[in-house]
Amino acid sequence: MSTLMKEDGFDYVFNPSACEECAGRCCTGESGYIYVSKAEIEAIAKLLELDVKEFMREYLFKKMYKYSIKERKNGDSYECVFYDAATNGCSIYDARPLQCKTFPFWDYYKTRVDELKLECPGILDKEDESV
Ligand code: SF4
Ligand code: SF4
Incomplete structure (x- = not known):
């Protein structure tokens, strides 16, 4: 069971x-928003050993007053930039946002x-x- x-x-x-x-x-499919809080931004930047500003510039975009993780196009589909097809997993798993955890x-x-x-x-x- x-x-x-x-x-x-x-x-x-x-x-x-x-x-x-x-x-x-x-983590893939239709385009959507993967929102991250300030604390989550700091945690992911730390995991990736990046400066917070550098991380935000590279991996996030602003949607109204929030930030969302960027996606990349894959054929007709979209996927979160942190989705790793090779392992079928999340490359920032330990710091993934609450939206993903829940x-x-x-x-x-x-x-x-x-x-x-x-x-x-x-x-x-x-x-x-x-x-
Ligand atoms: S939670 Fe698991 S089974 Fe459900 S869509 Fe995501 S990867 Fe697939
Ligand atoms: S952060 Fe990780 S769990 Fe969340 S959508 Fe991206 S790949 Fe999936």
């Missing part, structure tokens, strides 16, 4: 073993489970918890 993750207030559970076969769909348990998806299932193959209904 897999170890499923669950969070109070969510009608679904998450099977993390699905990530092995998934090719990082949550996926797939976002308030946005509480009422949009079908949309989430299309993106993430690890989503199961609560009644499937015995999987």
Whole structure:
């Protein structure tokens, strides 16, 4: 039996073993925003051994009053610049932003489970918890 993750207030559970076969769909696909706070910016810059300003110039862009991680185009798709296809993982994993850490348990998806299932193959209904 897999170890499923669950969070109070969510009608679904998450099977993390699905990530092995998934090719990082949550880090790739449609263009989106990967927001980073000031503390997260400092933590990622430190991990990459970069000056904060240099890191921001190279890897972030401003969206209204926030900062988001840049993406690169890959065919018809986009991917976070820190997605590493070779390892199917995140190259800043230890300092990845909260937005990434909390996926797939976002308030946005509480009422949009079908949309989430299309993106993430690890989503199961609560009644499937015995999987
Ligand atoms: S989309 Fe879901 S299964 Fe795929 S890598 Fe992201 S969390 Fe894992
Ligand atoms: S920071 Fe890491 S976990 Fe977050 S979208 Fe980029 S590659 Fe994925």
